[in-house]
Amino acid sequence: MRVLGVDPGLTRCGVGVVEGVVGRPPTMLGVGVVRTPAELDVAERLVLIERGLEEWLDAHRPESVAVERVFSQHNVRTVMGTAQASAVAMLCAARRGLPVALHTPSEVKAAVTGSGQADKAQVGAMVTRLLRLSAPPRPADAADALALAICHIWRSPAQRRFAAARARAAGRPSTAVTPPKGSAHT
Amino acid sequence: MRVLGVDPGLTRCGVGVVEGVVGRPPTMLGVGVVRTPAELDVAERLVLIERGLEEWLDAHRPESVAVERVFSQHNVRTVMGTAQASAVAMLCAARRGLPVALHTPSEVKAAVTGSGQADKAQVGAMVTRLLRLSAPPRPADAADALALAICHIWRSPAQRRFAAARARAAGRPSTAVTPPKGSAHT
Numbered sequence: 001m002r003v004l005g006v007d008p009g010l011t012r013c014g015v016g017v018v019e020g021v022v023g024r025p026p027t028m029l030g031v032g033v034v035r036t037p038a039e040l041d042v043a044e045r046l047v048l049i050e051r052g053l054e055e056w057l058d059a060h061r062p063e064s065v066a067v068e069r070v071f072s073q074h075n076v077r078t079v080m081g082t083a084q085a086s087a088v089a090m091l092c093a094a095r096r097g098l099p100v101a102l103h104t105p106s107e108v109k110a111a112v113t114g115s116g117q118a119d120k121a122q123v124g125a126m127v128t129r130l131l132r133l134s135a136p137p138r139p140a141d142a143a144d145a146l147a148l149a150i151c152h153i154w155r156s157p158a159q160r161r162f163a164a165a166r167a168r169a170a171g172r173p174s175t176a177v178t179p180p181k182g183s184a185h186t
Numbered sequence: 187m188r189v190l191g192v193d194p195g196l197t198r199c200g201v202g203v204v205e206g207v208v209g210r211p212p213t214m215l216g217v218g219v220v221r222t223p224a225e226l227d228v229a230e231r232l233v234l235i236e237r238g239l240e241e242w243l244d245a246h247r248p249e250s251v252a253v254e255r256v257f258s259q260h261n262v263r264t265v266m267g268t269a270q271a272s273a274v275a276m277l278c279a280a281r282r283g284l285p286v287a288l289h290t291p292s293e294v295k296a297a298v299t300g301s302g303q304a305d306k307a308q309v310g311a312m313v314t315r316l317l318r319l320s321a322p323p324r325p326a327d328a329a330d331a332l333a334l335a336i337c338h339i340w341r342s343p344a345q346r347r348f349a350a351a352r353a354r355a356a357g358r359p360s361t362a363v364t365p366p367k368g369s370a371h372t
Contacts, residue, residue, distance in 0.1 A: 042276060043276035043277065043279060043280035043286035047277060050277060080269050083266050083273070084269055084270070084272070084276075087274060088273060088274075090229035091229065091232045091236060091274060
């Protein structure tokens, strides 16, 4: 299973590609950061994030995408940008028909370190060890993206069973978009 | 000047197209709502919003897009979805090279009613009058989108002067995206 992990952010969007299955050591296929300059308008920054993520999706062809779940309780000044960047990541993945999973920071920390309260250094150290790297990936956003991907590989068997049970119970929902009605008013 | 106003939301994304210039009565070219079902994953809903907004942009070819500015101080439960939907609206516009303007709800209310504290009914009534409609557009999200577009038409001459002055003072910022570095680690 090949997973693209995305740690969303307007200034730095961490990205990491990991291949693995439960019970075997995961392998890193790529890691990096999509950056956008703070001087640009948010709209232009979102276009650059989309372009950067599309390049990562094209280059690595992941089977699923794991994005950090954003909470509005966090830092009020940065949460909007994080939410907007995560929206672009979800959009890029779902547009290709790739399943998108959201994991909270605590779930990711617990998955890779055993503790939901682990700090950035502990996460970086465990990611380095699990992926057999020579040094922790920098910046921290890149390490967090790899941790997200590892978390997703390890959690996904349970999540798939849950999703299948939920789908059986509820039936598959349908999609609907109201088409433009403008011409009626022109 | 033709403006697409977008009142962002995951469940209902209000859209309205208005043509006008300062000092002349504005004209409505279209109004409607892009809806997505709550049963779908957020990622799938964002894809439907993108598709819906692209149809509106294709159908009406606006010269600019006005999106309601989202504040994180608002209702914590809905603000994330609003931020995500607004990100998709900004992305769709900026990807086409269209200028994107953000206006706060108070700015919009003040522009169309004269008071930043106006309620939904007052905004709907003024939109109906300004656009010479036979009845207020429903739902309220659709009326809000029209109000946003009107607000943008009326505010934009001042905003353009400000943006031009800022660009002269600072110089035009450049864009940058870090390309995938994955192959170096494979």
